[in-house]
Amino acid sequence: MTTQPEVSSSAPYRSERYNPQEIEPKWQARWAELKLYETDLESDQEPFYYLTMFPYPSGDLHIGHWYAFSIPDAYARFKRMRGLNVLFPMGFDAFGLPAENAAIKAARQGGSVHPATLTYERMAHMERQFAKMGASFDWSKKVVTCDPGYYRWNQLFFLRMLERGLAYRKASFVNWDPVDQTVLANEQVVNGRGERSGALVERRLMPQWHFKITAYAEELLDFSGLDWPEKVKLMQTNWIGRSEGAEVRFKTESGDELVVFTTRPDTLWGVTFMVLAPEHPLVEKLTTPEQREAVARYVKAASHLSEIERQATDKEKTGEFTGAFAINPVNGERVPIWIADYVMMGYGTGAVMAVPAHDERDFAFARAFGLPVKPVIAASEGAEVDGEAMTEAYTGDGVMVNSGPFDGTPTGKGTPEGIHKVIAWLEAKGKGKGTVTYRLRDWLISRQRYWGTPIPVLYCDRCGLVPEREENLPVLLPEDVAFMPTGESPLKHHAGFLNATCPSCGGPAQRETDTMDTFVDSSWYWFRYLSPDLQDAPIDRQRARRWTPVDQYTGGIEHAILHLLYARFFTKVLRDLGFVDVDEPFKRLRNQGMILGEDNEKMSKSRGNVVNPDDLVAEYGADTVRAYLMFIGPWEAGGPWSSTGIEGVARFLNRVWALLTEPVEATGGDPETRKALRRAVHHAIKEVTEDLEAFGFNTAVAELMTLTNAMSRAKPALAGTDVWEEATEALLLLLAPIAPHLADELWERSGRAGSVHQQVWPTPDEGALVQDTVTIAVQVSGKRRGEVTVPKGADDAAVLAAAKAEPNVARHLENAQVVREIVVPGRLVNIVVRK
Structure with a gap:
């Protein structure tokens, strides 16, 4: 006898067309009225501080803003439903060149506009656009960096x-x-x-x-306890650029001291020239009258290049001989002094010793200007070394040669015996010392x-x-x-x-x-969100102790060696000044990729491939734009926009609407149909939860599509039953962070109380995930001929019997002699035959 399924007593749906343009403003107003996203910072609930990089008030949210903010918004909504007291504030990085340049442009045209007026107008417009996005920011904690109530604290920190x-x-x-x-x-x-x-x-x-x-270079190299992308940590490590080596004191023939830093003091006997930065203070003094005009011309040309351009590895080597010479302190040899733009005053001492036999850059320079190449490291004992025959610098380990008392000493980065011995020798002779330097320079x-x-x-x-x-x-x-x-x-x-x-x-x-520099403004703003109206101090230290470091931070990787490095530095300074008690600003960091045009190129007006989110919202609704941006690919990778792709997501949300609003006469279904739907529901709960925790938004949307398909198949049998209501509730809860307006509307229409965003995130029933049957592939002589579904735990005889009864398998067994039967439990049957 079959038991009739229980029917839910919830209110019936009203079937009508899905209209996001009507639904979304309704819920945005409701959320604002309820102050749904204002966080009580004193609550006993477990705190979770989630932050995404605040924007410059450019005036319009482009699709890149949507990618950077709507997806983190989904994560914040998810964490709230997981039972955490989520702080998800927003503000504006409001100082900077664009607003001032607009004022200057107006002045050039005979008009007048003030940067403050322009900035505040743009901020108000962007706040309205954020609301249309369905963003759940806590605007009661807003920080605006051009407000005197904020920048007064920049000034205090400076003092x-x-x-x-x-x-x-x-x-x-x-x-x-x-x-x-x-x-x-x-x-x-x-x-x-x-x-x-x-x-x-x-x-x-x-x-x-x-x-x-x-002063914080060494501490900034310590990333212990930080869940940050390895790429960001490597970029900061390389930017800080810690190097161990030696300072060596050369002297010019006129008696001026030239101190150089080198990581390879074991190559000192191979120095054949020196190079100074064009800005080096000794250049003018050292340059001979014959070379003065050429050197001055070169110095002027170098002044028009940025440091990045000057240090480009593929740049053609240029330089000019000063006419002066220095004396090598280890062998007394006379070496010419050149200037070249690849040497920077800000790095080291602004002077380098050139060993072309063992440095690729020096080798290229030497060959370009016909300078000597003198090998002082051989690959092995007794190996021939001929500088004139070299086609590239030798940078590997080996033994020292042509190096006076150190000939035969093993040396190199992998076997640094020679490096250590030469440093000790320099210190004993008073000609240098071991030291550590950093590529990092002080922040201007x-x-x-x-x-x-x-x-x-x-x-x-x-x-x-x-x-x-x-x-x-x-x-x-x-x-x-x-x-x-x-x-x-x-x-x-x-x-x-x-x-x-x-x-x-x-x-x-x-x-x-x-x-x-406006990077000062963004180097501590997350602390101010905790007490934006505090008058007698910049930071509420007690709140900062409870809420920081920020649990999760998101933003573009382009900020890896500017904002993110400055934020770490500033946090350590504020700690040492007694304002906070933490060492790092952000525990966990995730970076988003970039949305490209449909032509796979960066969006720009000149290419004509810009996508306007306001137009998309007018056509599809914010939920569709949000869901498509999540579905486009892994968030950290980004990807090209696709007009056909967003159509697919629009169809998906319309299917969800129709699934839960269109009535159907249910037949009741059988136990297997009920089990299959519950399995699909709890599999979705498990997968979407794991995906969202790992920022796998694209796979979470895909799983919701799979669940919707499973519910569509089950609806004619199960609509209105307890299993269907369980599925409906789970679908809306899982959809809520991704399509917040649609989920809240359908939640209300289903007769459920409160907002969907105030509900508890579902947990999977592991029992529902257990499958009673297993599907096994069947091969005949190693070729797949079919598959069978058998009870889980069936013995080999039962599995073989089912496999042989499968029609296509049976056909291949006709007129054949079975010579072997192989059963791999739960996975495979292989029947080996001889014709």
């Missing part, structure tokens, strides 16, 4: 760092854009020109403010622009450089400024800002007109 010697001012060579009238980072110089202005960049020696990030924070944090120092004729008093903070940006067509900072000409009183003597003083 405390100045006290500790972690902020200082010195003359540095910088990339100067004569059109934008400011210093540019190396990354902002392309082919010797400003990335934005297109102007030929100049290398200038200017007084600049720096943060001493090098000065910017000659208006729209940034004013640097809180003054210059007094009597007292010199004087820090502003902390009680006078913030040093405010004046609002009544005139932007000049030249692009020069208006702070330099604003009498009310420029002219001030010395905090030390009370006499007249002038304010610093440089502002801080």
Whole structure:
């Protein structure tokens, strides 16, 4: 006798067309009214701090923003339903060049626009767009970096760092854009020109403010306890560039000392020339009259190249002989001194010893200019070494040759005996010492622009450089400024800002007109989200102790050696200044890839391949755009946009709608149908949970499609039964982070109470996942001829009987002699025959 399935008493669905343009505004307003996503930071519930990199207020959310924010939003929703007290705030990285350049452009056209006005208008517009995305940000914790209530704390940190010697001012060579009238980072110089202005960049020696990030170089190399992508850790490690070696003291023939750092002091006997950076202070003094014109021309040409361009490995080697010579301290040989743009003043000492026989860059330079190549390391004892015959540098391990007292000593990076012995010899002779250097340079924070944090120092004729008093903070940006067509900072000409009183003597003083690099703003903002309205301190230390480090951080890998490195440095500084108690900013980091155009190229207006998310929302709804961005591929990889792909996802969500709204007369189904549906449901719960935890959004969407198909097959038999209601509830809960509006609408229409986003995430019933049967492949003489489904645990005789009864298998057994029968339990049957 068959038992009738239990029928749910939930309210019936109302069948009508899926209309996201009607549904989505309704739920966005409901969520805002309920303050559904405001986090109680004092709750006893387990905290989970989830953060994605805040945007610059550009004015419009493009499809890249959607990829960077809607998918993390799904993760935040998922973690809330997992029972965690999720803090998922948002704000704006609001200072920077674009808004100020808009003001300058208006000035050139005879108009007027203020960066603050433009910035706040753009932020308001983007907040409205975020709402249309269905984002679950906690806007009550919003941080805006151009607000004086925020940047006053940048100034406080600066003053405390100045006290500790972690902020200082010195003359540095910088990339100067004569059109934008400011210093540019190396990354902002392309082919010797400003990335934005297109102007030929100049290398200038200017007084600049720096943060001493090098003081933390060794600590920044320690990534223990951080769940970060290996690629990011490697990029930071290489950027910091720790090198062990020796400082060696050469002298010029005129008696000036030239100190070089080398990781291979064992090759000192192979030095055949030296190279100085074009900016080296000794270049002008050393250059002979005959070479002066050529050297000056070369120095000027080098000043128009960025450091990245100068160090490109595929760049043709260029240089100029100064006419001067230095003396090699280990053998007294006279070596010519050249200048070349691949040597940088910021790396090491700005002078290198060149060993062309054992360094690829030096070898290329030597061959380009006909300089000697002298081998001092042989691959093995007795191996012939001929510098003139060499076609490439030998950089492997070996034994020292032509090296005076060290001939025959094993040496190299793998066998460093020679390196250690030569360092000891140099120290004993007073000609050098062992040391460690870093490629990392101190962070230059000065910017000659208006729209940034004013640097809180003054210059007094009597007292010199004087820090502003902390009680006078913030040093405010004046609002009544005139932007000049030249692009020069208006702070330099604003009498009310420029002219001030010395905090030390009370006499007249002038304010610093440089502002801080905007990366300062983003180097601590996650701490401020915890107490955005706190007046007497930048950070609520007790809250920071409970909520930080951030549990999960997401954003683009392009920030690996700028924002992410600066954030780690700043956290360690704030710890040492007593503001926080943590060593690192973010426990776990995940990076998203890039969405490309349908032509597989980076989206740009010039290529005509830009996808406008506002148009997509108008056509398909936000949930479809969200779900397609998740389905497009692994989040960390990105991928090309596909107009046919989004159509497929739109059809999927329409199927979900129809599945749960269109009535059907159910037949009741049999036990096997019920078991199959429950198995599909709990398999989906298990897989989607694991996928979302691992940021596998594309496979989670695929699994939901599979579940929907299984429910479609089962609906005619099981609609309205307890098993169907279980499946319906599971589908909506699993769909909620991905398509939040649709899930909440169907949850309400099904008669279920509250918002779907306030429900508990489902857990799989392991019992439902157990299969009673197993499908086994059947081969005849090694060729697959069919498959059979048998009870799990069936003995070999029963499996063989079922296999032989399979029609296609039986056909291949006709008129054949069975010579062997092989049963691999649960997997395979192979019947070997002879015809």
